Amino acid sequence: MNRFAPPRWSLIAALAALALVAAVASLLFGAVDLSVARLFAAATGSGDKVASIILFDLRLPRTVLALAVGAMLGLAGAALQGYLRNPLAEPSVLGTSNAAALGGVAAIYFGLAEIHPIILPLLATGGALVSLALLFVLAGKAESPLTLILAGIAVGTLAVAGTSLALNLSPNPFAAMEIMTWLLGSLENRSFDHVWIALPCIAIGAAMLLWNGRALDALTLGEDAAQALGTDLQKTRLRLLIGTAIGVGGAVAVTGAIGFVGLIVPHLIRPLTDRSPSAILLPSAIGGAALLTLADLGVRIIPTTNELKLGVVTAFLGVPVFLVHLMRERRLW
Amino acid sequence: MRRLGLAAAAALLGAAGLLWAASPAPRAKAPRVPQRIVSINLCADQLVLALADKGQIAGLTKNATDAEMSGEAAKAQGIPQLSNSAEQILAIEPDLIVGMPASRSAALSALPEQTYPLLDLDTANTLGGIYASIRQTAVAIGHPERGDALVARMEGELAGLPKPGRGRVAAYYQRRGYMTGTGTLIDELMMRVGLVNLAGKLGKPPLSQLSIEEMVAAQPDYLIVESATDKVTDQGSEMLHHPALKDIPRISMPQAWTVCGSPAYTQAARSMAAQIVRLDGGRS
Numbered sequence: 001m002n003r004f005a006p007p008r009w010s011l012i013a014a015l016a017a018l019a020l021v022a023a024v025a026s027l028l029f030g031a032v033d034l035s036v037a038r039l040f041a042a043a044t045g046s047g048d049k050v051a052s053i054i055l056f057d058l059r060l061p062r063t064v065l066a067l068a069v070g071a072m073l074g075l076a077g078a079a080l081q082g083y084l085r086n087p088l089a090e091p092s093v094l095g096t097s098n099a100a101a102l103g104g105v106a107a108i109y110f111g112l113a114e115i116h117p118i119i120l121p122l123l124a125t126g127g128a129l130v131s132l133a134l135l136f137v138l139a140g141k142a143e144s145p146l147t148l149i150l151a152g153i154a155v156g157t158l159a160v161a162g163t164s165l166a167l168n169l170s171p172n173p174f175a176a177m178e179i180m181t182w183l184l185g186s187l188e189n190r191s192f193d194h195v196w197i198a199l200p201c202i203a204i205g206a207a208m209l210l211w212n213g214r215a216l217d218a219l220t221l222g223e224d225a226a227q228a229l230g231t232d233l234q235k236t237r238l239r240l241l242i243g244t245a246i247g248v249g250g251a252v253a254v255t256g257a258i259g260f261v262g263l264i265v266p267h268l269i270r271p272l273t274d275r276s277p278s279a280i281l282l283p284s285a286i287g288g289a290a291l292l293t294l295a296d297l298g299v300r301i302i303p304t305t306n307e308l309k310l311g312v313v314t315a316f317l318g319v320p321v322f323l324v325h326l327m328r329e330r331r332l333w
Numbered sequence: 334m335r336r337l338g339l340a341a342a343a344a345l346l347g348a349a350g351l352l353w354a355a356s357p358a359p360r361a362k363a364p365r366v367p368q369r370i371v372s373i374n375l376c377a378d379q380l381v382l383a384l385a386d387k388g389q390i391a392g393l394t395k396n397a398t399d400a401e402m403s404g405e406a407a408k409a410q411g412i413p414q415l416s417n418s419a420e421q422i423l424a425i426e427p428d429l430i431v432g433m434p435a436s437r438s439a440a441l442s443a444l445p446e447q448t449y450p451l452l453d454l455d456t457a458n459t460l461g462g463i464y465a466s467i468r469q470t471a472v473a474i475g476h477p478e479r480g481d482a483l484v485a486r487m488e489g490e491l492a493g494l495p496k497p498g499r500g501r502v503a504a505y506y507q508r509r510g511y512m513t514g515t516g517t518l519i520d521e522l523m524m525r526v527g528l529v530n531l532a533g534k535l536g537k538p539p540l541s542q543l544s545i546e547e548m549v550a551a552q553p554d555y556l557i558v559e560s561a562t563d564k565v566t567d568q569g570s571e572m573l574h575h576p577a578l579k580d581i582p583r584i585s586m587p588q589a590w591t592v593c594g595s596p597a598y599t600q601a602a603r604s605m606a607a608q609i610v611r612l613d614g615g616r617s
Contacts, residue, residue, distance in 0.1 A: 032550040049580075053549050057577035108567060174569050177509065181568055189510075189545055189572040306542060 008279060011272055015286040019067065022293035026063040027055065030300055061192045064199075066293040069187075069251040070261055072202045073097075074288015075281060076244045077262020078269070079209040082216035082277025083240050086145040087325050090262030091248045093149065094135055095156025096128045097257035100245075101182045102162045103127025104253045109170035109178075117193075121201050125249030131155045132241050184311030185258030187296050194254040205247020206285065208239045213278030220277060259311050260318025261288050261295075267321050291317075366475030367429035367450070371415065371422060372397075373440065374433040376593035377454055379405040380470040381431055383596050384479050387412065391425045401561055404589045404597030419443035429473060457594025458518050460491075460525075466594060483596060490599040491525075497609040498527030501554035502534060503584070504543070508562055508569035514539040518594055519557070526606045528555065549577050555609070557584045584608045 028039065034051055041047035042055045077090035091097045103123035107113040113120040139151035163182055167175040215236040218226035227233060252258075265287045266280050273279040295313045302308055369391035372378045378397040381390060382405040390412050396402050397409040415421045419440045422430070427449055432438050434453035441449075452473040457463045464484045471480025503523055505513035513519040514532035516539050523530050531553045532541060543551075556578065562570040563585055585608070590601035 031544040031546040050550055050552060053577050054546055058546050172567055174508065177569060178567050189575055191576050
């Protein structure tokens with residue numbers, strides 16, 4: 001137990017306040033400078049047409065998606081790290097996000113998404129599920145944490161290659177541009193149509209992962225002890241797999257694969273808690289929401305001719321965390 | 334067995350070579366009416382197709398039959414399409430190569446000696462430029478009177494064209510938010526129907542990127558989009574269907590009419606004018 005851990009609810013409240021600040025900032029700043037007064041007028045329904053379109057059709061869906069997708073990625077990272085007892089586990093390192101992107105790409109570029117809107121998240125979820133199943137088969141029982149990461153790299157690389165191949169095979173002359181968006185992720189030009197695709201998936205996925213908290217705590221004692229404590233390992237694993245696949249699948253279907261959020265956030269949160277897996281689940285979700293919203297704000301504020309891809313910013317934030325852990329684990333090699 | 338096969342192949346090649354040498358092919362000077370014209374540029378394809386007899390054309394680019402990209406795609410059916418490789422050009426032994434410009438083609442510079450007659454066309458960004466290219470091509474392919482006739486027909490089609498734009502602002506908005514600026518064929522088309530190019534108003538370069546947010550703030554009277562993006566096929570075309578843009582009236586035009594300076598210019602101008610009139614009627 002960490003003596004310096006603040007009480008759980010004060011941590012959650014502080015993170016929620018941070019996420020709220022990020023969300024408000026995300027509504028205030030954008031490509032066009034709008035005064036706070038003008039935005040406030042638009043928000044209360046008495047503003048001009050331009051300001052209210054920018055606020056409600058452009059900035060609001062973008063902010064909602066940043067919060068929801070960030071929360072899902074943070075939570076998935078925390079849950080996977082807890083279940084696999086591996087500090088480097090998270091959707092993008094394990095290849096889950098890229099596999100979901102492959103599903104999304106297949107749905108859009110071969111015209112399947114036009115048949116029914118549900119096909120896009122369905123195929124993205126399917127991609128994520130296949131990748132997670134493959135990962136568990138490849139490295140489920142391995143002793144070394146490295147095996148899992150290597151298996152993840154294999155699965156992720158395969159998915160990236162599949163995505164590029166699918167785009168090259170599709171009758172699309174603009175494939176190169178599209179590949180970049182899918183592999184680095186972006187919240188640019190999202191609308192409420194995208195929110196309605198992602199939000200239900202994220203809600204279901206998040207609920208299934210939060211449900212696992214106690215089982216994850218029991219698992220810290222080892223699988224046998226957890227079973228002795230009455231944990232149904234089969235069901236726990238199934239919830240984890242399906243929850244991650246649905247949540248990450250729905251998120252990636254509309255934003256592309258945004259890396260490292262699930263890696264960074266649990267590591268920042270863990271020292272502030274008692275370090276039990278269940279204690280970091282909810283704070284990681286809220287922290288992920290705040291982090292992704294701030295990263296997306298950065299993407300808009302950093303002056304570049306073409307908008308920066310979100311995955312670029314999260315990679316710059318995430319790679320140092322990754323490296324610190326590599327250093328620490330080096331003696332295992 | 335193997336050696337025998339090789340010998341047979343060599344004999345065949347030799348025979349082909351003899352046939353080749355026997356055919357009368359004056360190389361250095363363009364014959365008055367070339368019979369094996371090769372176009373190595375999509376825009377040149379359209380001019381050659383519009384002016385030459387089908388029998389005169391020996392090769393076009395690989396996109397020549399793509400109706401999305403070329404206004405003369407229908408006429409290109411049945412003509413060999415080349416993949417811009419030196420080998421194919423060598424095999425055809427063309428008596429005229431048309432390009433934009435032909436002399437800077439990578440495929441041609443790969444050939445040992447460039448003895449083919451070339452026609453270098455300039456990229457046409459104005460109607461005057463299109464007329465000049467048409468006349469130049471018509472002379473080179475041996476039918477100058479067809480060039481004059483085509484120019485006269487186009488002038489006739491544009492003569493009665495109304496200017497329904499009445500100084501209103503339009504933005505030519507492409508996939509991923511690229512906006513076409515001044516000094517382009519699109520810009521000239523807008524002026525011809527009385528529209529003002531938003532890119533010019535904002536002082537943007539010939540090709541710039543404008544976010545949806547900036548587009549909403551600029552509120553042009555019309556968005557001109559490529560008809561290929563009318564349907565969402567990927568993220569690039571999806572952005573043009575963002576709900577924030579739904580209140581701006583749209584003019585939709587096939588890219589095939591505007592991507593090259595070609596005879597389809599008149600179709601583009603007439604369609605643009607007609608769509609403005611229709612949108613005006615719909616709103617009043």
